[in-house]
Amino acid sequence: MLDLTDPDLRRSLLTWYHRCGRVLPWRNHPDPYAIWVSEIMLQQTQVKTVIPYYQRWLEAFPTIAALAAAPQQQVLKLWQGLGYYARARNLHRAAQMLVHQGDGSFPQDLQTVLALPGIGRTTAGGILSAAFNQPVAILDGNVKRVLVRLLALDRPISQVLPQLWEASEALLDRHHPRDFNQALMDLGATVCTPKNPACLICPWRSACGAYALNRTAELPMGETSAPLPLKIIGVAVIFNDRGQVLIDRRPEDGLLGGLWEFPGGKLEAGETITDCIRREIAEELALDIEVGQHLITVDHAYSHFRVQLQVYCCQHRSGEPQPLACDEVRWVAIADLDQYPFPKANERIITALRTSGISAH
DNA sequence: CACTCGTGGAA
């Protein structure tokens, strides 16, 4: 029977880590704030994607105080393209809490850390072990996969989370929690990968249940998932007679909260795309517009649905734009669109606008 | 507690 507290298990992983561990910008960083930023950016996001964002972020906001003092629009602009924008809003809000309700330093107490917005159990363990070498366990995607294989659990991960947390805590090396947690994640990221794991060079090969049963390719078991529904969205690029276009800022909560976009909405059954756009602009902005020529069609996939944006150039006819379904509306010159944080699908609209040379008539 | 929340790398 596999003993998770076997010192040889910990020793073999740490030895492997010292020889083969990754070199990362935030690893062994002296500032807990930098560790914190990296942990938030790394949620559901690959290391390679995070690195340039991490470096730009620390240049713009080198301290907790600097982040707390920044306007939210600058924070979102630095996060633009990274996704899951609530992470940026929560990080910003947590920095303000630390400055205004504390002494501006990052806390070392687990319960205090867990109380900060955007920090759950795994991120708290990641920060406290990496920044302060505290023995707090983690359970991220890498660790889940490693442990499911090590223990040969043939049930979907969502059904064995309590067991996996127990295992992570039992395994954790109390004398080297920082290196051990980092080693566990590195093992999952570089050896015990989702496909084609490199079992022949794995320090835990002889202890691994999935390897012994020759089932590494089947574990972890896949979760059942429904196909993503598709929404057709009519989108308006509305010009006024000064050549400016109308953009709106989405409500703070929910999808793409706080980011700017071109207005529009969902195509309803039996409706033409032109009617859809005119209706949405009337409902959400109280504007009368003329829908003109097609600009671009953008296909984009979110986590739980796909969208097809059918974008049309439009001309403002009458009415003053009202923020009925958003937080703010603004007329902006095309050259100034760069100053606003936009979601990825809208970036493609901006590119199309500039390359098409379309302007007001 | 099942659902919501982005984007891109990798196969």
Next chain:
DNA sequence: TTTCCAAGAGT
């Protein structure tokens, strides 16, 4: 091309 899934958290 699709499909999976990444250092998960909030509600």
